[in-house]
Amino acid sequence: MTGAAAIENGELIGFLCAPPPHDRAFGTAAKGIFSPLHANGVTRKTGIDRARVMIRLYTYAAERWTALGTNYHALSVFAHDTETTNALFNLNFGRRCADAIFTSMEEPPPVIFTLRELDREEIPLVRELRIKLSDHLACSPCFMRTSEKELADRLSAAEKRGTRLFAAFDDYRTVAFIEVGDSGETYLTWNTGMKSICGAYCLPEYRGKGVMQALVCLAKKETRARYLGVDLETMNPAAAGFWRKQFTFYTSGLTRRVDEKI
Structure with a gap:
């Protein structure tokens, strides 16, 4: 230190x-x-x-x-x-990211899509959504770009880790997912009654239909978590807007870039 x-x-x-x-x-x-x-x-x-x-x-x-x-x-x-x-x-300094927590178990609005947890052999069903998430983060205003090799490595690692995946389907099409793990970014997530969302994405044309809210409630129910946390990029307006409605922010990740000539 x-x-x-x-x-x-x-x-x-x-x-x-x-x-x-x-x-x-x-x-x-x-x-x-x-x-x-x-x-x-x-x-x-x-x-x-x-x-x-x-x-x-x-x-x-x-x-x-x-x-x-x-x-x-x-x-x-x-x-x-x-x-x-x-x-x-x-x-x-400016705020780059945040941690937030969800405790409410209010009944989500009804959705016409199929929501369920994926089996291990079904994990590749969300691969295309992971790629779209990476493409989204690479654009303005996030500019979080990754090379093809970095993306391939991340996809491989994501599909091997012991997390739980919950997905929404429109007929046979995967339209959204939430990934939940046992720990998150802060020491508060070490609480045994808390699970952490470590990945989430919804296709743009399915946003505003209650899909993600329903997935959050499903994940909380199925994992039997007392608390459900998420760490997010606040510079991602689409995601930050959703999480802010459903979750309470409890940390701010602040960053400063010092001039390289110093």
Whole structure:
């Protein structure tokens, strides 16, 4: 771990840490460093200017991180912590992603499509949708492009992992899917009563018909999860709009790109 700690009168009032830097941060050519949710925070003790403490922590840590050759700095913070979030926005950070949680089990609106969990041998039925999702993320405003080899490797890995897939069918056509695993991006997903959505896509012409909402409810019911979480790219308007209606955001993934000439 590398980073900074803020101490006042012998008492720890804040910290900002991160594991060692890594190459190709967020799939880019940049070297990056990431402070996860449990590796940063500022006390809520009365009289502490939390925004000022976070600014000083980042100022100290960033100098050392850039000395390690990093240009991509990322932090995960609680979404409701507006003091920290606003302080980082003023330091040129922007929100790239978020974690959200779904707890409601309200009956979804009726749909005319077939919804069911896929058997292991049926996993290739969602391959075309995975490819369309990759194509969508490559376009503006996401620009999350992958090479043909990277996509092939991701498809192979996705079809081998021990997740559960729930899909919607219009006759024999696969029109949407949700993939659910046992863990997610934050330490909160280690809760045994929580499952995490790690993949989802719906064909554009089937959106707004209640298909994805029905799949979410089916996945929660079939996995017997008390909570269902998702990590998402907030720069993907179509997806973020859906998740925001159905889920409560609890983290913000903030990123900053430092000029490579520094």
